[in-house]
Amino acid sequence: MESLSRTLPASWFCSPALYQLERRAVFLKSWHFLGPVTRFQNRREPVTYEIAQAREIKYHLTPSGLLFSTLSHNAPPFEKYFAGLEALTNTVDFTKLPHRRSISYSGRFNWKTMIDGFQECLHCQYTHPTFSKFYPPTFYSVTNHCTFSQHIADPSKPSDGLFLYFFPICTLNVYGGGMSSFRTCPAPEPGMSRMEFDYYHNGTDEEFEEYFKFVRQVAVEDFELCEKAQQGLEGGVYGEGVLNPDKENGVLFYQRRVRECVYRQFDAEKREKEEQREEMVGEGMQGSGESAGGAVAVQ
Numbered sequence: 001m002e003s004l005s006r007t008l009p010a011s012w013f014c015s016p017a018l019y020q021l022e023r024r025a026v027f028l029k030s031w032h033f034l035g036p037v038t039r040f041q042n043r044r045e046p047v048t049y050e051i052a053q054a055r056e057i058k059y060h061l062t063p064s065g066l067l068f069s070t071l072s073h074n075a076p077p078f079e080k081y082f083a084g085l086e087a088l089t090n091t092v093d094f095t096k097l098p099h100r101r102s103i104s105y106s107g108r109f110n111w112k113t114m115i116d117g118f119q120e121c122l123h124c125q126y127t128h129p130t131f132s133k134f135y136p137p138t139f140y141s142v143t144n145h146c147t148f149s150q151h152i153a154d155p156s157k158p159s160d161g162l163f164l165y166f167f168p169i170c171t172l173n174v175y176g177g178g179m180s181s182f183r184t185c186p187a188p189e190p191g192m193s194r195m196e197f198d199y200y201h202n203g204t205d206e207e208f209e210e211y212f213k214f215v216r217q218v219a220v221e222d223f224e225l226c227e228k229a230q231q232g233l234e235g236g237v238y239g240e241g242v243l244n245p246d247k248e249n250g251v252l253f254y255q256r257r258v259r260e261c262v263y264r265q266f267d268a269e270k271r272e273k274e275e276q277r278e279e280m281v282g283e284g285m286q287g288s289g290e291s292a293g294g295a296v297a298v299q
């Protein structure tokens, strides 16, 4: 089996050193979706974000009202990072639905465990019986672009059952009559994440509560699934496996990108250390004797 169709090994979901490498390779070089501008409609309420133990630096507001930011100046320009995204999002006015509620809580799983589940719907029928009743997984499809994925539950209803994934940890979900967005923020402990949800809705309080109940049910079901999956990854029950190229193409796409980013960063840092060592030797100083690759071994 070709190595690229395999999942990332379980160690990538459990190793603190690998998380630190991911932090430099993925998080500090990415754009993160913060919300549509309606998230910031109450000027008296400060909205702060913390992702990967960093704070945002650059901003980009799309013409359709979506706000993105970076965590460092190492991220490429927005247009390069999310090439093609605005052509898709500009067809929708994201400022129509007011922000109604935000909630946040911790989960005992790696950030990738949650994104694994978001990027496929094979689990939907069994895990989300209520959701599957309204959005049967029959036509569910995922289209991957350079750094984002578009999920469509039913091609005949393109504006209901629309899910966008923004690499690495942000999503935007239009279904059940409202809109939600979540971020799976990584923690220094690789088996922990902080889920942050924002909910947008146009209806009365009663209608919003009905929508909220429906989407929370789906989120709780995913949460329980992720905590169990992480236990399997940490307990050695699950090592790695093969992904379905059609039904799990979204998982393949984002895991491949994580792998590429981490390998590239590892090589760059190795080269940097070798150059530093050569400089030290050139200056007549004794080398540190430390291995060129540092503390992390990438398998």
Ligand SMILES: [Fe+2]
Residues within 6 Å of the ligand: 117, 118, 123, 124, 127, 128, 222
């Ligand atoms: Fe799910």
